[in-house]
Amino acid sequence: MELQSETLADEELCTITGYQLPSKQIQWLTENHWQFVLTGARRPVVGRVYARLKLAGVKPSSVNAVTETWSLNLANVS
Template sequence: MSAAEQIGHQTETLEDDELVAITGYRLPSKQIAWLKLKGWEFVTSGANRPVVGRVYARLKLAGVKPSTTNAVAEPWSLDLSRVG
């Protein structure tokens, strides 16, 4: 269990063990090959490790084609009408 999970906080990007669970590979080069083959968007870190966004991964795993419209939280407005 990662430090982020121990304190109940998830990072914006997937942890190493989450990438292993998704790709089935521990080696970053194999993870990158799998992500490319499956059409996943990712960037590589300075250490040439794949970095995948958490929201993107959730959408992708749910079968939703991630886009800028469904990856952004719904707009909201502050309603102060009941403050008195």
């Protein structure tokens, strides 16, 4: 099972914004009220949980941005 990154991949950001150029992605994210941070190379970075909430039509907040809970299962350890 492959774990997903906590942030969207470049391809995912292109799919959401419809743009490959970081400047156009920034413009789209800003116009559509998405929160993001910029890397040193001025590329936008969007959190995966935040994106899921936005795409579901939920206004992200600290209350609903909690990721899945998990617990350590040692049942199969011998």
